[in-house]
Amino acid sequence: MYENNDPRTLAYVGKSVLRKDTSEKLTGTATYVSDMVLPGMLYAQVKKSPHARARIVKVDISKAKALAGVRAVLTGDDLDYRIGLYIVDKNILAKGEVRHYGEAVAAVAATSLEIARKAVDLIDVEYEVMQPVLNHMDALKTDAVLVHPDLGSYEFIEAAFTPVPKTNIANWTKLRKGDVEAGFAEAAYVVEREYDNPSVQHVPMETHVAIVRWGARDKVTIWSSAQSPFTVRNLFCHTFALPLGNVRVIVPAVGGGFGGKAGIHLEPLVACLSKKAGGLPVKLQASREEEFSLLPCRSALTYRIKTGVAEDGRIIAQKMEMFWDAGAYADYAVNVTRASGYSASGPYEIPNAWVDAYTVYTNKPYGTAYRGFGHVEFHWGVERHMELVARTIGMDPLEFRRRNALHPGSITLTGEKITSHTGDVVACMEAVARSIGYGKLTAAEKNRELATGRKIGKGIALLQKAPAMPSNTATAAVIKMNGDGSVTVNIGLTEIGQGSTTALAQIVAERLGFDIGKVHVMVDKDTESDPYDWQTVASKGLIMSGNACILACEDLLRRGYAVASHVLKACVEDLAHDGENVYVRHDTENCIPWRSIAIGYAYPDGKGIGGPLIGVGSYIAQGLSNLDKETGQGKPALDWTFGAHGIICEVDPVTGEYAVRKVASAFDVGKVVNPALLRGQIVGGMIQGLGTATCEGYIYDDAGHLLNPSFTDNKIPTARDLPMEIETIVVENSQIDGPYGARGVAEHPMISVAPALGNAIQSAVDADLAHMPIRFEDVWRAMHDKHPIDNWITKTPAGSCRSDPAARIHTPDAAISP
Amino acid sequence: MRINVTVNGIAYEKDVAENRTLLRFLREDLGLTGTKEGCGAGECGACTVFFNGKTVNSCMVLAVEANEGTIETIEGESSGGMLSRLQEAFDRHHAVQCGFCTAGMIMSARELIHHTPHPTVDQIKEGLEGNFCRCTGYEQIIEAVLDVTGGYTAKEELIHV
Numbered sequence: 001m002y003e004n005n006d007p008r009t010l011a012y013v014g015k016s017v018l019r020k021d022t023s024e025k026l027t028g029t030a031t032y033v034s035d036m037v038l039p040g041m042l043y044a045q046v047k048k049s050p051h052a053r054a055r056i057v058k059v060d061i062s063k064a065k066a067l068a069g070v071r072a073v074l075t076g077d078d079l080d081y082r083i084g085l086y087i088v089d090k091n092i093l094a095k096g097e098v099r100h101y102g103e104a105v106a107a108v109a110a111t112s113l114e115i116a117r118k119a120v121d122l123i124d125v126e127y128e129v130m131q132p133v134l135n136h137m138d139a140l141k142t143d144a145v146l147v148h149p150d151l152g153s154y155e156f157i158e159a160a161f162t163p164v165p166k167t168n169i170a171n172w173t174k175l176r177k178g179d180v181e182a183g184f185a186e187a188a189y190v191v192e193r194e195y196d197n198p199s200v201q202h203v204p205m206e207t208h209v210a211i212v213r214w215g216a217r218d219k220v221t222i223w224s225s226a227q228s229p230f231t232v233r234n235l236f237c238h239t240f241a242l243p244l245g246n247v248r249v250i251v252p253a254v255g256g257g258f259g260g261k262a263g264i265h266l267e268p269l270v271a272c273l274s275k276k277a278g279g280l281p282v283k284l285q286a287s288r289e290e291e292f293s294l295l296p297c298r299s300a301l302t303y304r305i306k307t308g309v310a311e312d313g314r315i316i317a318q319k320m321e322m323f324w325d326a327g328a329y330a331d332y333a334v335n336v337t338r339a340s341g342y343s344a345s346g347p348y349e350i351p352n353a354w355v356d357a358y359t360v361y362t363n364k365p366y367g368t369a370y371r372g373f374g375h376v377e378f379h380w381g382v383e384r385h386m387e388l389v390a391r392t393i394g395m396d397p398l399e400f401r402r403r404n405a406l407h408p409g410s411i412t413l414t415g416e417k418i419t420s421h422t423g424d425v426v427a428c429m430e431a432v433a434r435s436i437g438y439g440k441l442t443a444a445e446k447n448r449e450l451a452t453g454r455k456i457g458k459g460i461a462l463l464q465k466a467p468a469m470p471s472n473t474a475t476a477a478v479i480k481m482n483g484d485g486s487v488t489v490n491i492g493l494t495e496i497g498q499g500s501t502t503a504l505a506q507i508v509a510e511r512l513g514f515d516i517g518k519v520h521v522m523v524d525k526d527t528e529s530d531p532y533d534w535q536t537v538a539s540k541g542l543i544m545s546g547n548a549c550i551l552a553c554e555d556l557l558r559r560g561y562a563v564a565s566h567v568l569k570a571c572v573e574d575l576a577h578d579g580e581n582v583y584v585r586h587d588t589e590n591c592i593p594w595r596s597i598a599i600g601y602a603y604p605d606g607k608g609i610g611g612p613l614i615g616v617g618s619y620i621a622q623g624l625s626n627l628d629k630e631t632g633q634g635k636p637a638l639d640w641t642f643g644a645h646g647i648i649c650e651v652d653p654v655t656g657e658y659a660v661r662k663v664a665s666a667f668d669v670g671k672v673v674n675p676a677l678l679r680g681q682i683v684g685g686m687i688q689g690l691g692t693a694t695c696e697g698y699i700y701d702d703a704g705h706l707l708n709p710s711f712t713d714n715k716i717p718t719a720r721d722l723p724m725e726i727e728t729i730v731v732e733n734s735q736i737d738g739p740y741g742a743r744g745v746a747e748h749p750m751i752s753v754a755p756a757l758g759n760a761i762q763s764a765v766d767a768d769l770a771h772m773p774i775r776f777e778d779v780w781r782a783m784h785d786k787h788p789i790d791n792w793i794t795k796t797p798a799g800s801c802r803s804d805p806a807a808r809i810h811t812p813d814a815a816i817s818p
Numbered sequence: 819m820r821i822n823v824t825v826n827g828i829a830y831e832k833d834v835a836e837n838r839t840l841l842r843f844l845r846e847d848l849g850l851t852g853t854k855e856g857c858g859a860g861e862c863g864a865c866t867v868f869f870n871g872k873t874v875n876s877c878m879v880l881a882v883e884a885n886e887g888t889i890e891t892i893e894g895e896s897s898g899g900m901l902s903r904l905q906e907a908f909d910r911h912h913a914v915q916c917g918f919c920t921a922g923m924i925m926s927a928r929e930l931i932h933h934t935p936h937p938t939v940d941q942i943k944e945g946l947e948g949n950f951c952r953c954t955g956y957e958q959i960i961e962a963v964l965d966v967t968g969g970y971t972a973k974e975e976l977i978h979v
Contacts, residue, residue: 023901035845035851687956719951726957730979
């Protein structure tokens with residue numbers, strides 16, 4: 001929205017207003033679905049597959065059904081519904097075949113958790129174990145086992161996705177810009193390499209949980225720890241062929257999401273159990289172990305980049321091939337593939353570009369959205385590769401990036417022209433480079449090296465991301481004035497910790513000119529009473545719901561002025577207002593308090609006028625388009641947010657052990673709405689990015705069993721893992737269509753932390769890293785093994801499902817045209 | 819087994835199964851759901867409560883062990899409708915995002931302050947290392963603890979360039 005954003009005149013936007021949801025969260029009274037118990041509620045448990053791929057020969061539920069207290073038992077044969085966000089490929093319970101370790105095979109609802117657990121133990125499943133396909137590069141071979149032999153018959157969204165029947169390719173996203181082969185022919189240098197990373201778990205502190213009551217006449221109520229109540233409703237109704245009005249989704253406080261609670265997850269299964277149990281409410285909460293394998297993770301990626309560079313360091317051509325490991329079901333991975341495909345180069349101008357991005361089915365727990373939506377994964381490749389290219393051509397990596405980074409006038413991969421209002425990635429880079437003293441060591445740092453024997457390295461990495469969403473993504477806000485002149489704001493965007501509730505309250509208070517204490521934004525969401533919002537994902541909340549709130553404020557004021565105009569006997573054009581009154585500009589004592597017209601005005605003689613003041617604002621993404629399926633050209637991005645991280649690390653040159661001493665992070669956020677909230681997003685995301693960079697990731701054995709589904713074996717950062725120094729920097733080039741100039745920045749802090757660390761380690765000890773996470777032993781190995789390309793691949797521990805060189809001769813084309 | 823336990827100053831006499839954890843006793847038998855379960859394996863600290871004056875992971879303690887004992891939970895942290903100084907500091911420093919780790923985090927912070935009234939940053943990090951937070955990145959939590967213990971020096975949230 002075209003709002004004034006002069007900081008001198010803003011009362012709330014730009015201020016560290018305290019969070020609106022802390023009274024409950026600080027006292028233990030905020031209600032999460034985990035905390036809820038309904039009258040008559042049953043408890044569900046799931047029987048899970050111990051195999052990665054097996055035929056289900058027989059499921060014997062007789063002993064479970066006979067157990068006292070068991071109210072419902074379901075197997076795949078009982079249910080004939082398939083679900084899927086973009087490709088409808090998943091049965092609610094496995095039918096005929098299990099496709100990954102941890103997949104749900106049967107489920108029970110009982111009067112207590114203990115009975116449900118016992119009942120699940122009493123279910124006997126006979127399997128015929130089959131050879132799984134675990135490595136996504138192997139899955140592309142012509143003789144590969146097909147995870148979904150019936151892929152060609154599945155329903156899917158044709159405007160955006162291209163499954164390849166009779167292969168394991170769930171989607172193939174293409175992008176073609178210019179003439180990439182001509183570019184390579186012209187290049188002075190061509191540098192090619194492959195980068196990879198494993199699957200990773202989101203680790204929301206509250207595991208997935210849903211309570212569903214399937215009532216009479218198919219009226220269904222769902223309480224869910226979900227990011228997106230309206231998407232849960234839409235997909236649920238699609239699956240069960242129910243009218244939207246039959247299903248109500250309620251989302252109270254949510255204990256973290258990070259993308260893992262977007263889409264739809266436990267709700268359909270729990271609903272079927274409730275229906276089977278005669279309509280009693282049923283609750284299912286994932287255990288932490290189930291969170292790793294019953295529920296989805298982040299996809300693994302193998303990213304191959306070939307870059308052609310001119311003598312002066314300009315990139316002329318780049319070919320990018322992404323191989324996304326979807327796991328057993330497509331879920332969000334196909335859209336991660338699409339969004340990563342059109343952003344594949346990172347924030348650089350590539351005149352001749354070629355992208356093939358594949359989503360590949362394997363027999364592993366499936367991938368979904370995770371903070372960054374693919375950008376954390378592929379920026380590892382892009383930003384390690386930019387470092388490698390710069391070093392190969394003998395140019396300073398900072399200067400190399402400066403020459404190739406997007407700037408006003410640049411054309412993106414999809415043909416969009418960058419303007420001065422798109423954001424400034426170079427400004428972010430220069431800021432973090434200054435902050436870490438890039439390119440040299442201070443006297444103190446040199447002394448420290450001498451004293452400790454450890455080497456200090458400095459690295460930077462850039463990043464970009466736009467919301468990955470349908471071109472017609474929409475949201476709305478409803479602002480209701482209360483009898484005391486305060487307002488209550490309803491939006492469909494959920495509060496999963498990101499702080500939107502507070503930031504939107506600031507925007508409403510600012511636009512209305514009301515005291516922030518008079519602005520209440522509802523935290524609990526209910527599809528029956530809140531206006532539609534597509535999803536709480538993609539860093540689109542602030543920009544889209546912010547705009548909807550501004551429009552709703554304007555509507556509310558318009559309606560208030562219409563009533564006040566009658567009461568004050570003045571033209572609407574002559575009216576103005578403050579937080580207390582509407583008044584006549586040239587006669588300020590001729591005024592009426594908001595509270596007197598809030599729910600309708602009564603004249604002294606008792607006659608009424610007006611009625612409850614309610615403002616409505618609807619906002620839909622402007623000017624976006626579908627991408628051409630052959631060339632990838634079009635406009636996918638509501639807004640681009642650019643940023644950079646700079647890292648100083650200290651590495652033991654003998655053992656490869658390292659410590660992160662400083663992280664500086666900068667983002668062009670357009671406009672800071674709340675500095676403290678923003679810092680929470682930046683530091684929180686950066687530390688989550690450090691987890692991905694240093695230690696997190698799924699490890700499997702040769703049979704596809706997940707070996708580390710727990711906090712014992714899959715560590716996440718703790719307070720002790722913080723860098724010694726953290727600096728958070730902002731650049732503010734207004735987003736013209738953002739609320740007060742703001743753009744989204746929730747996912748971005750997690751992106752490119754890993755390559756900044758990799759680049760810093762390389763500058764310290766010349767360890768050339770291509771695989772993340774970067775464990776100490778990887779650094780040691782890279783220091784000792786100078787074989788340039790595949791040192792990290794050939795030294796892979798058996799069974800960890802990484803790319804092996806033999807797989808690389810089998811290109812996807814071979815699989816597509818047998 | 820019948821147990822007598824004092825929770826947040828209130829005496830309870832309850833029958834509990836011998837295998838019931840203190841966490842489930844608090845949440846399900848007493849309705850004190852402010853204490854959360856994050857992993858059920860003593861790894862994440864979301865279920866931290868005071869047991870006879872020391873913090874424990876309540877998912878790793880049996881309710882029967884608390885017989886004749888004293889428990890304090892997040893529900894006892896504020897009083898008379900007013901937040902404690904520690905809670906106020908968490909609010910002021912935006913040390914809460916999704917809020918699921920908050921109860922355990924406040925319990926661990928309180929124990930740290932009890933032992934070490936003026937902790938250094940490193941001591942705070944050590945004191946809170948058993949409590950996972952996936953949202954905040956811990957920095958604002960550390961500042962909140964510094965603030966309430968007198969070690970906080972105000973600084974700008976962000977550097978503008």
